[in-house]
Amino acid sequence: MAFDASASKSVVEESTEMSNLNPMFMCKAFYRQREILSKKTREAVKCPALVIHGKKDLVVPLEGDEGARALADFLQAPLEVVEQASHQVMMEQPQQVAEAIDRFAARP
Numbered sequence: 001m002a003f004d005a006s007a008s009k010s011v012v013e014e015s016t017e018m019s020n021l022n023p024m025f026m027c028k029a030f031y032r033q034r035e036i037l038s039k040k041t042r043e044a045v046k047c048p049a050l051v052i053h054g055k056k057d058l059v060v061p062l063e064g065d066e067g068a069r070a071l072a073d074f075l076q077a078p079l080e081v082v083e084q085a086s087h088q089v090m091m092e093q094p095q096q097v098a099e100a101i102d103r104f105a106a107r108p
Contacts, residue, residue, distance in 0.1 A: 004056045004086045011091050049077040050104040052097055054085030078104065 053060070053068035061067040062081065072079035080100040085092040 004084050006084045007092045049075045051077050052080045054089035055081050055083050056086040059087040
């Protein structure tokens with residue numbers, strides 16, 4: 001599991017429990033379809049977007065051709081980097097994610 005060291009014990013335990021229920025073929029299928037950052041997929045986005053990324057994410061990089069910053073730049077979308085989060089950013093820092101979404105939704 002990819003969590004920041006500051007993630008609460010209950011979040012880690014709950015996620016581990018859910019993960020243990022997931023057969024390995026599901027994980028493999030997820031990574032096979034990980035072309036979400038492909039040019040074809042990015043070009044299909046025709047609405048305002050917000051990219052939220054955990055700074056300590058070791059699964060999807062912040063920098064590089066397939067990183068969160070490149071996606072935000074391509075989509076001309078704001079990028080919110082959550083300092084004390086990794087790949088499970090919504091579970092690790094739900095308040096910060098909610099605030100980022102609120103700011104995004106309130107913009108003109």
